[in-house]
Amino acid sequence: MTSHLDISHAARDERPTSPPKVNLAGVGLESLRATLEERGVEPRKVNMRARQLWRWVYHYGVRDFSGMTDIGKDQRAAFADWFELERPNITEALVSVDGTRKWLIEYGPNTEAETVFIPDVGRAGALCVSSQVGCTLNCTFCHTGTQKLVRNLTSAEIVRQVMVARDALDEWPTSNENRKLTNIVFMGMGEPLYNLDNVCEAIDTISHEEGISFGRRRITVSTAGVAPLIPELGKRTNAALAISLHATNDDLRNEIVPINKKYDLQTLFEAIKAYPGLGNSKKVTFEYVMLKGVNDSIAEAKDLIRLLKGVPAKINLIPFNPWPGSQYECSDWETIENFAEVLNRAGYSSPIRTPRGRDILAACGQLRSESVKQRASERRKAELAAKAAEDTPAE
C-alpha cells in the first residue's frame, strides 16, 4: 500500500508507538518546524507543512485537523495523531458592566493567571496579557505584588491568551477590518522583562503576518524598570515601550517600586534613551498611578516634566485601583485633573486612564490569582494526605 505521509520509512519504523501529542496552539514557527522534523517529516517538506499548519492554526484558528482542506486526508490523520490544538482551561470568565472581560486561565495544577480584554482602548480594543504567574517585584500598590512568583509563562501560554480572546470575540479568521481586538499590552500579571525570551517568542508569533497578525507597533510591553534589558527588548521585538514610573525621585520610588533600589532613575532613563526607534511616531508611555497624598502634588507634576526632558513621551495617569487590603487611596479627581493640566501645558498628552472592569477586579493592578508555588515536599505531603483521606472508609 502506498503511503501519502511525508515521513520516511526509517523514521516510521523508529517511531515509538504513541509519543505524547504536541499542542500546536501557541507554538512558535521555529519550534513548529523542529517538531515536524522530529516526527520524521521529510526535510524538503518541512517548510511547506509548517506554513500550511501555521495558517490553519493562527489565521483560521481551527480547533481540529479535519478542516485543513489543503492537506491530504492521510497526512491530516497523521497530524491528528501527533498533534493537538488544545485551548487552556478557563476557570473563570467574567464580564464587567463596562464591557471589560476577564478570563482566569489554568496552566497546570495551582497555576493560574489572568487575561483582560478592554474595549475602546487602542484602535478598537486591547488585550492585557500576563507574562508570569505571580510576580517578584512587590510594588506596594499592586495586588499582583502580594502574590509570590509561581513561574514564568511559556511563549505558547502567552500566545494562547490571545487565542482565548479571539475565540471568545469570534475573531477568526484574522481580518484587518472591524477587529474588536487591535492592541496587545503586556500589562497583566508579572514582569515581562524577567521572562524576556518567552515574551519575544510570543511577540514573534502574534505579530506574524500570515497568522494572528498584530502589527508590532500595536504591541506594548510594560516594565517596572529592568534597565539593562530595555534596549534589548526594543532590538528583539520592535514593540512599543511602557514604563511604570509612579514616582519622580529615588526615595519615593525605592519605597513604592522597589526594583528602583537595583536600577535607580538615572540608570533607568539612560536605558530608556537607548531604546531603538524612539521619536515622534514612537513615544514611550509613562504610567503614573495616582496615590492620594503620596505622589500627586503639583511639585511632582513639574518634577515629572523635568525628568522626561529629552525623551519622546506620553504619560498615562492611572487612578489607583483599590484591592482588598490595599493601604492607599486614589487621589481626588480634581487633584488628578490639576496634575494632568500641568503636564498638558508642558505639551504632553497625558490622558487619565478611565478605570475599567473594577467590578470584576480586572483593572490595573487588581489582578491576582490564588496560585501558590508549592515545594515538592509540601506537594507530596498534600498528595499523601489526599490519598489517606480516600483510603479511609467514610463513617
Ligand code: SAH
Ligand atoms: N510589571 C510590569 C507589568 C505590569 S503592568 C510593570 O510594572 O510595568 C501593570 C500596570 O498597572 C503597571 O503600570 C502598574 O504599576 C499598574 N498598577 C499596579 N497596581 C495598580 C493599582 N492598584 N492601580 C492602578 N494601577 C496599578
